[in-house]
Amino acid sequence: MQSVTDQPPVCIVxxxxxxxxxxxxxxxxxxxxxxxxxxxxxxxxxxxxxxSKVLLAEPRAIGxxxxxxxxxxxxxxxxxxxxxxxxxxxxxxxxxxxADGSRQPYHKLVLATGARPLFPPVPGLGQVPGVxxxxxAADIEGIREAVLKQxxxxxxxxxxxxxxxxxxxxxxxxxxxxxxxxKESRLLSRVTSPRMSDYFCExxxxxxxxxxxxxxxTAVAQKGNxxxxxxxxxxxxxxxxxxxxxxIVVNTELAATAGLTLDNGIRVDATARxxxxxxxxxxxxxxxxxxxxxRYIRLESVQxxxxxxxxxxxxxxDKQPTYNALPWFWSDQYDVKLQMTGLSQGYDDTVVxxxxxxxxxxxxxxxxxxxxxxxxxxxxAYVVGTRLIRERxxxxxSKLGNALIPLKPEALRSDF
Amino acid sequence: MAKITFITRENETITxxxxxxxxxxxxxxxxxxxxxxxxxxxxxxxxxxxxxxPEYMAIxxxxxxxxxxxxxxxxxxxxxxxxxxxxxITEDLxxxxxxxxx
Ligand SMILES: Cc1cc2nc3c(=O)[nH]c(=O)nc-3n(C[C@H](O)[C@H](O)[C@H](O)COP(=O)(O)OP(=O)(O)OC[C@H]3O[C@@H](n4cnc5c(N)ncnc54)[C@H](O)[C@@H]3O)c2cc1C
Ligand code: FES
Numbered sequence: 001m002q003s004v005t006d007q008p009p010v011c012i013v014x015x016x017x018x019x020x021x022x023x024x025x026x027x028x029x030x031x032x033x034x035x036x037x038x039x040x041x042x043x044x045x046x047x048x049x050x051x052s053k054v055l056l057a058e059p060r061a062i063g064x065x066x067x068x069x070x071x072x073x074x075x076x077x078x079x080x081x082x083x084x085x086x087x088x089x090x091x092x093x094x095x096x097x098x099a100d101g102s103r104q105p106y107h108k109l110v111l112a113t114g115a116r117p118l119f120p121p122v123p124g125l126g127q128v129p130g131v132x133x134x135x136x137a138a139d140i141e142g143i144r145e146a147v148l149k150q151x152x153x154x155x156x157x158x159x160x161x162x163x164x165x166x167x168x169x170x171x172x173x174x175x176x177x178x179x180x181x182x183k184e185s186r187l188l189s190r191v192t193s194p195r196m197s198d199y200f201c202e203x204x205x206x207x208x209x210x211x212x213x214x215x216x217x218t219a220v221a222q223k224g225n226x227x228x229x230x231x232x233x234x235x236x237x238x239x240x241x242x243x244x245x246x247x248i249v250v251n252t253e254l255a256a257t258a259g260l261t262l263d264n265g266i267r268v269d270a271t272a273r274x275x276x277x278x279x280x281x282x283x284x285x286x287x288x289x290x291x292x293x294x295r296y297i298r299l300e301s302v303q304x305x306x307x308x309x310x311x312x313x314x315x316x317x318d319k320q321p322t323y324n325a326l327p328w329f330w331s332d333q334y335d336v337k338l339q340m341t342g343l344s345q346g347y348d349d350t351v352v353x354x355x356x357x358x359x360x361x362x363x364x365x366x367x368x369x370x371x372x373x374x375x376x377x378x379x380x381a382y383v384v385g386t387r388l389i390r391e392r393x394x395x396x397x398s399k400l401g402n403a404l405i406p407l408k409p410e411a412l413r414s415d416f
Numbered sequence: 417m418a419k420i421t422f423i424t425r426e427n428e429t430i431t432x433x434x435x436x437x438x439x440x441x442x443x444x445x446x447x448x449x450x451x452x453x454x455x456x457x458x459x460x461x462x463x464x465x466x467x468x469x470p471e472y473m474a475i476x477x478x479x480x481x482x483x484x485x486x487x488x489x490x491x492x493x494x495x496x497x498x499x500x501x502x503x504x505i506t507e508d509l510x511x512x513x514x515x516x517x518x
Pocket of ligand 1: 013018038040048050112116136285300301
């Protein structure tokens, strides 16, 4: 019989938050066979959240934000193959076809292929210079270089989601004149309530960032050394740099080569297994069932990447885990720390609790049940909210908004 | 330089030296199991939770406000709990012993 150490490796495609966490979790679970981590990105795997935050705003090196030091991979006997793109999966024969045409057999396969930036179909966007997405170390290095070589740099950011807003704050810190264009009528429209949108709009305007909502980019064209950005209201602005933060496209093409079931991402079960029993999928690329909210969801967060990675590792070690984590997320802009817990989609009521001018929380309810909390400079609300949601403690909505009532689960529960 | 010892949940002892940075960064760099630092040190994930050996608690000091709140999310919080990302390494910490929390 073949022993586990002479088997082909567990191959993990994508060495970012999910893939790296899965490789190490496999060792923690006691997996003794070979592990091979592959990624097309040549950098030692790094954290993405700092890309739009400190890495852009401060002269720090990407190496300071490595997910793990190189030695950690050696110590745990995890083979890291970087700068290699996986082109296809031959699931019948259980091997990967790499971009150079070579074959890599696998014992089990984990897809942690994440997502890539969405480029809106704007005429000229693909032709003009100085256009950057916001996803990889190379993107950020390119942006910093472009900013530093220009005296009075003007940047236009397309998209008012978290990444776009964080980038606006970071570039502002670098002295860049920033204009942010959002096609919806408010910022963060896909992910949060109008109250939060208003707060962040005001916050950026207070710092001098020009925010234009309801403005869609219709075309871009080169004009001398800069770029002319035209919007649907008939106005134009000039930019030295265009940053695209318009959302993502899930990387499902590789999964499609294996014929895996796809539905708004790679469909996985509670153990992170795909429709092929030898293939698992984790992180941003998955569509998975969330038992707390009772529906299939796809998340773009470090929490999901790491927690699902651990579930897949346990399942690969023949345990029977169930992915049942409460989603959480954070964002840093200027001196504001935003923490979010739970999923607010589907809420029918919100309550705002105000601690001070720049410290408040928004509580999302549906039929009286607490779904989510967004906490601005208020970690206590985040923590208490997490407790109440996770344990499904019934809350008294009339107490939630009263800042005189202490932020404690006992004090906020309903008496019925 | 401060000599710092981590004791993992599996009872592995890792002794290392550092002059700067945080306990979380040091733990991740040394591959200490259970020090994950998922949020990159912004006090949002509590995956850097350590128990400070009691005799060192006075030198390390108590958690700050945000940190205390975050620690509340953890079931294994004790009076010796700190989030590693919130503890800056200085010479004063020389000899420090930390247990990775469950
Ligand atoms: C600028 C920015 C800021 C963010 N801030 C936050 C934050 O504050 N908080 C938070 O929770 N989340 C944040 N996120 C989201 C978070 O980074 C993602 O949710 C997380 O990176 C998902 O991890 P993942 O491993 O699933 O996918 P990814 O990080 O997308 O990694 C997928 C990897 O797979 C590789 N890959 C894909 N296909 C192939 C192939 N065929 N062959 C080889 N390699 C392949 C890619 O090169 C990539 O490295 C941020 C993201 C960005 C971009
Ligand atoms: S690293 Fe996330 S709280 Fe310390």
